[in-house]
Amino acid sequence: DAKTTQPPSMDCAEGRAANLPCNHSTISGNEYVYWYRQIHSQGPQYIIHGLKNNETNEMASLIITEDRKSSTLILPHATLRDTAVYYCIVRSKTSYDKVIFGPGTSLSVIP
């Protein structure tokens, strides 16, 4: 079973920040939080990952709580192309094991 829980769906106005929450209360010490997204009819695409510090790249920011039991993916200026299903996953950074997906959050960016 997936180790994360996410809201099934969210809406966001175009140009506004999209904040996608994820709970991972059973995360272990060596597990990282990864985010992927799946745009319709495509394979999942890596967005960002982190251990305990906040991370930022050209796509998004990741805020992880101090106790590491939850995190938030932030898309700072959502566009219509960000409409997708977003998956929060926990896994070891050095693991070659399979990736287990939960239901994810379906984000709709509205004009």
Added chain:
Amino acid sequence: SAVISQKPSRDICQRGTSLTIQCQVDSQVTMMFWYRQQPGQSLTLIATANQGSEATYESGFVIDKFPISRPNLTFSTLTVSNMSPEDSSIYLCSVVVAPPLNTDTEAFFGQGTRLTVV
């Protein structure tokens, strides 16, 4: 990174027939996986494709229905056998790799094969 090519990208098949999906990776990889994504659902792991030995199937998936081949470290096939409309899904290939001189692994996914069974 790893570039994954899946063929075919989509197909419409008659019930009772079989379809073989190919997954080609641009580099040698140890771990390859096959997923199914039913309409409106998340990805579900079918099996781990092991090079040189039988695939490892997840609960609910059997070799007779989803035979998998892994002849080398860059290629794998998934066959959907004796298809029924319930097999209509997207089937995705995935690999987990580490860049050279790096222990950090990354997961990559193909674009999927959209299968419709009529």
